[in-house]
Amino acid sequence: MSGSLRTVDTYPGQFGQGDISDTPRSLGNGHNSRPTSPLKFFARAKSKSNDIFKGIAEYVLEAEHFLQETKGEENEEFKVVHGFLEMVNGIIDKLARDHMKVVFFGRTSNGKSTTINAMLRNKILPSGIGHTTNCFLQVEGTEASEGFLLTDDSEDPKSISSIKQLASALSSMKLKENSLIRIVWPKEKCRLLKEDVVFVDSPGIDVTPDLDSWIDQFCLDADVFVLVGNAESTLMQTEKNFFHKVSSRLSKPNIFILQNRWDVSVNEEDADEVKEQHYTRNTQFLTDELKVADKQEATNRIFFVSAKEALISRLHEDSQTPTPTGSLQKNFAERLFAFANFERAFEVCISQSAVQTKFQTHSERGKKITADLKDIMERTYTECLQACEDHAHKRQETADELEYLDKQLDLLTEEIKDKIKVMVEEVERNVSFALNDEIKRLSALVDDFARPFHPDNLVLSVYKKELHNHVEEGLGRNVQQRCSYVLQQHVETTQKEMTDRLAALLKDEERAQLNNALPKRDFEIAYKLDCRNLCCEFQEDIQFRFSFGITSLMHKFLGTKGMKHTLGGGQDYVHRPMSSSGTPMTPRAELQQQDNQVLMSVITTFATITSRSTMGGVIVAGLVLKVTGWKVVAAVGSLYCMLYLYEWLSWTNKAKERRFKSQYVEYAASKLRLIVDLTSSNCSHQVQQELSSTFARLCNTVDQSKHNLKDEILKLDKEIRRLEDTSKNAKSLRNKADWLDKELNTFIEEFLQKYD
The missing domain is CATH 1.20.120 (Four Helix Bundle (Hemerythrin (Met), subunit A))
Structure with a gap:
């Protein structure tokens, strides 16, 4: 079986050799009856990865705020999580820019630009015989309705029409070989651009020895390399050297080999032998020299096409105009089918490769971030539980105290x-x-x-x-x-x-x-x-009082109560004498009044007795005189007067002081x-x-x-509630890390492990 048929057999619907009108439209714009593009796989993976990492970003931000509130910004774990936030934001930014990148290399005038134009279904890149492309051209999509150019030396957009002056090797305004011109083309005009595919056209690898800088600058992030060869010549050492350098920098790069200009083989009798020779040498190069594919895989990555015929056919098909007679050679349908077959294989390969190269590392980083965050939240949860238990124990001790x-x-x-x-x-x-x-x-x-x-x-x-x-x-x-x-x-x-x-x-x-x-x-x-x-x-009462006076004798013999009883006419209570003014009398006046009362009482008693019996009184007086005699009465009277005089003469200030102190002691006591x-x-x-x-x-x-102690209990209660809330939040964040990890595992199983 011929080489082209090997490739054709990969996909059903092989075309026969007929007129251009017999070519199905599935080889045209690919929008009608063609199965779902494999590039959708990358789009779905990108969308899913974006959603996951946005969730991770929200989770990391939530964890950062949580640690900031609980442990402070100086905490090492907070700093780690803050670093995670920057890392995740960087991944999200990179995911937004991620695209499937394919780089076309080959010798001068092998048809690299024409191949890209055919895939874009528009003649965008300058093409022609000889050394046409002088610098690197990158074609990427935009949502805008009009295309424009961007160059390294300016951020101002330029017209698409200026591409020939800037990129053509024949122009006097050409840029340096390692310069890059970005051609921003509307996505609505190209299905591949709509699916985030970026094409990079390069100058011929035979015009400069500085291949290493090309690789470092433009190839390290490429998902697929397309070597555009010339079917009229075999694989050259220059081309081999370049891809040896690529293989040394990248692990098993995805390489497709297009043997372009195969339409020249129409009139050749030994075309099949030549094709078999190309298959053999190209397969040996991929398997034995580069070791990037096995023999079957290498065979399926070699295509014999005519980019010029594909471009002409697609341009007229899209414009719905007839193809000029003579522009397509005999058996062109087979070559068109081979080109479409290349695109299909290319789409599958670049989609799977891009998913692996773009999302494998991100997924691994995402899993590490969620794992580390889970460990942090697990430690925080455990620490909070332990602290809560310690505080509860301390609170109980304080309450007991x-x-x-x-x-x-x-x-x-x-x-x-x-x-x-x-x-x-x-x-x-x-x-x-x-x-x-x-x-x-x-x-x-x-x-x-x-x-x-x-x-x-x-x-x-x-x-x-x-x-x-x-x-x-x-x-x-x-x-x-x-x-x-x-x-x-x-x-x-x-x-x-x-x-x-x-x-x-x-x-x-x-x-x-x-x-x-x-x-x-x-x-x-x-x-x-x-x-x-x-x-x-x-x-005080310090007036002179004769010791043998009537009052004193009555006081001595009758006592105070008996004297008052006698003076009161047999009554137990004697009214206190009152002065003429009606106010109570002083003790001194009272004593004087008592003496007068005693004297009056004696006189009254005597008068009473005498009035009752005058004769009896005379008899008593006679008896006294008779018994004692006048001398005795006189002697007793004299003695009584001498005692009175003695006491009166001895009544000095000293005696008065003694009387005063005695009265004071009695009263004060x-x-x-x-x-x-x-x-x-x-x-x-x-x-x-x-x-x-x-x-x-x-x-x-x-x-x-x-x-x-009460304040300490209140503080402990508050701290226990805070720790309980913190532990709940830490547990929730830990569980959220598990959920995100499951999401990443599902993503890996669906998009990465499926095609390992």
């Missing part, structure tokens, strides 16, 4: 209250006993008061004020000496016990605050007796006994206040500790 502190503080409060109560009762007893004892010795304290005494009212008023102060200071000093030291010791001991008991409930760093809560001064009890106000109504309970209660209250206030201040420190 707070509960223990509350219970112990309640127990201690009750205990301290009982202790304070007992101590207060003891203080009250001690102060009461000491004050009563000092009242009993009040006379000694009053006797110690040594100030000049004079009965004058003005001097006596000052004397009493000083005596009040002396008694108050003396009593207070004596009671304080007897009670204060012991009380102070008890108070300090109790305060220290409070402090020690409360300190046992606090942490080490909080115990120092308890000492600050203790009073800075020693406790002292203030004994407020206020003798001046207490004895302000004291009225009676008044002080009235305030013993009040004073002892006041002292106990002072102790209670001191201990209660101290305990309250100490409890404030404990309350602050409780407040700190």
Whole structure:
């Protein structure tokens, strides 16, 4: 079987050798009855990959924000994820630019530009005999309705018509050989451009020795290489050298060999032998020298075509005009079919190759990114769970500590209250006993008061004020000496016990605050007796009183109550005499009035007796005189007068002072006994206040500790909620990484592994 038939057999619908009108339209624009283009495979892979990496980009951005909020921008994992975001954005940008690139190489005037024009179905590239293309020409698609040119030295679009001046080797404005002109052509005018295929035309590889720079600059990202040869000559060493260099830089490049201008073989008798020779040498070159394909695969990548005939046929077919007679040689349908067969094989190869070269690396990077992110989220999730567990344990410990502190503080409060109560009762007893004892010795304290005494009212008023102060200071000093030291010791001991008991409930760093809560001064009890106000109504009686006077004798023999009963006419209550003005009389006037009353009582009694029996009185008087005699009566009267005179002469200021102090002691003692309970209660209250206030201040420190524990519990609750939310988000992001990894695996199975 001939070489062309080997290729034709690959696809059904082989054409016979007939007129151009007999050629099916499937060899024309390929839009009507042709099966779905293999190039759609690349488009689907590109669309799917774009969707996946957009999802990965959203995922990485979400993970970046998550780590920024949870760990901060200085965290190493955040920096890693931020690097992933830049990497994914770069992949998305590259995917948007990714296309299927085919580069045409060959010797000068082998028909590279004509082949591209035939595939584009338009005469875009300059072509002709000799050295036509002077630089690299790249044809790519655009959504615009009009085509334009772009050159390396300018970003301004140029007209398509200027291509001959810029790219033709015959033009005086030609560019350098390693320059690139981008021909941006409307996609709607070419199916291949619409499918993201980019064509690169090159100068003849036999016009420059600088092949390495060509390869590095234009070939490293190529998916398919098309070697356009001349069917009239065998494969040259120059062409072999170039592809040896390509093979050394790329792993198993996809190479198609077009034996162009096969229409010249129409009139040759040994055409089949020549074709077989080309097959043999080209197959040996691909399999044995380059080692890029096996024998069967190499045979299917060698085509005998006429690019010129294909271009002419397609141009007239698209314009629906008849093909000029003589422009197509005999058996042209076979060559047209071979060209279409080449395009079909080319489309399959470039689509699969581009998918492998463009998306294999991206998929591997995507899987690594999702795997790394999954590890980061897994670590974050685990760390959050552990931290949440630790915080929950710490919260329970803090809550237990707070509960223990509350219970112990309640127990201690009750205990301290009982202790304070007992101590207060003891203080009250001690102060009461000491004050009563000092009242009993009040006379000694009053006797110690040594100030000049004079009965004058003005001097006596000052004397009493000083005596009040002396008694108050003396009593207070004596009671304080007897009670204060012991009380102070008890108070300090109790305060220290409070402090020690409360300190046992606090942490080490909080115990120092308890000492600050203790009073800075020693406790002292203030004994407020206020003798001046207490004895302000004291009225002394320092008038002379004869010891054997009627009133004194009645007081001695009858007592105070008996005397009042006698003076009251047998009544138990004697009204207090009133002055003529109606106001109560002073004690001095009262005593004078009592003497008058006694005298009047005696006279009245005597008168009553005598009025009842005058004779009886005379008899009694007679009997007394008879018994005692006038001398005795006179002697007794004289003695009575001498006693009166003695007492009157001995009634000096000293005697008056003794009388005054005796009266003051009696009066002050009676008044002080009235305030013993009040004073002892006041002292106990002072102790209670001191201990209660101290305990309250100490409890404030404990309350602050409780407040700190409550704040710590609130903070732990807040942190636990934050960690729970963080762990949920980390788990969600981890699961999302699994989902994206499955998407990538599905993509790999569908587009990459399927054609391995």
